[in-house]
Amino acid sequence: MVDYGYNNQYSTSTSYGANGAADGGGFVAGEPQSSPAGGKGGYGKDTVRPVTIKQILDAQQPHPDADFRADGEPFGQVTFIGQIRSISTQPTNITYKVDDGTGIVEVKQWIDSDANPDKMDLESSKPRLVEDGYCRVWGKLKAFNNKRHVGAHIIRPITDYNEINYHLLEATAVHLFFTRGPPTAQANGQKTGDTNGAAVSRQEFTSATDGALSNVSPLARRVFNTLKNSAQSNEGLHVQMVASQMGMPVSEVYKGAEELLSLGIIFTTVDDNTWAVLEA
Template identity: 55%
Template sequence: MPGSQSNDSPNSKRSYGKDTLRPVTIKQLQDATHPHPDAEYFIIDGAEATQVTFVGQIRNISTQTTNVTYRMDDGTGTMEVKVWIDAEEFNGEENQAVAKPKPVEQGYARVWGRLKAFNNKRHVGANIIRPLQDFNEIQYHLLEATAVHLFFTRGPPESATAQQSKTGGAQANGMANGHAAVGGEGLPAGTSQATKKVYQLISTLPQGHEGVHVQQIAMAGNMEVSEVLKATDDLNGMGKIYSTVNEETFALLSF
């Protein structure tokens, strides 16, 4: 995202493939565990969380020379959100004929950024903060954060688990009949086992209209995100899947 504050160090570049964007509540950010002081991520519900997004009410705005600090409250807790000021961009916005809507005190806003810890105090370093135009987004966000929390703590819905069991049974029958049990039907000869596995997971994992995110595929298949990304590139090239809302969310291409 524009204005990203991630460092350009080799460590940050190596972790690029593991970047995620997770909907959360402020209480989850407060309860998140930090593996070690130099880690660029926190652990929420047993999973790595790099970039996060949440919706809250702005209780206070404090403008400094280098940043603007917003005190946010979403009903589960409060958290400071810091947006660093880019002088050139700031002056450019002042000269625009039509200014973009700006967050105001007591108004609601959505934040995208990274959870950070400094001097034993946590804050979110924001890439973007924008005021809400539709207050239905508040309820939508809380429902989305709840659904993701339940997925990580309780697993997929029972209907999806039953579907996976049914698919597993079909694969076992295929093994008995001498067929491949990886779920690679319709894939070209020579397709790697990892690519077949990812194709099978995309076919069976629960998904809405947006498809399945690579992080979800990696967790379900006990695979590295980089391995999943390579497999999705292969499947995309074969015309078997397509990206939906972003470059890391995929759905099957049906004919």
């Protein structure tokens, strides 16, 4: 894990598999400072931040020379995971179009014309980046002619698909820290009030859900069980995470989810592709 520069429980070593970077060195973690949620910027802009592509596209930049900001905090280096939609090779660079389900961004990796032949032979023996394959990107967000791209220090294929889930959860945790502050303990045994102010117990919700589930397809039931039993934040799970957990295509997950959404068993949270179980 990377030290993101806030009072954290993470270690300061990078566990993503990147030992240094092209384009002049690795990532430097900022020193822990006061909580950003308390109004002071504790996020060092030179740290590497896990993000979704939507966060990249929505990042604010007051003027061309200003730092990009997400959740009000500046950042320089980013890391994200996505599926390669296309690969375009030019004499000086390779451009990848990467899609993570929240958006698409171009990733440019410059070709090192002075690379050692022995190193090139070693690189050729490693897993290769291919269209429709998943990749991990580390790099710097840049803008040119009002179009954003990421200049990649490192881009490598994903060999363990659990890394997709880990990344999305990590990006969510950092986002929640900056928008809501440090996590706090939730009271046990909370009850949800109905429109008349009467307390409705979690058990009653479960009973109602069980009744609705009796009318859904086996596929929808599998999607429900995955959403209910998988570790997640209070924002639920993204469709890509559900598909990875189930080992199924995203298109099939959408079919099951549509049944559950129409019955009000699950609901959308941060976007149309992220869902949570109503009882939770």
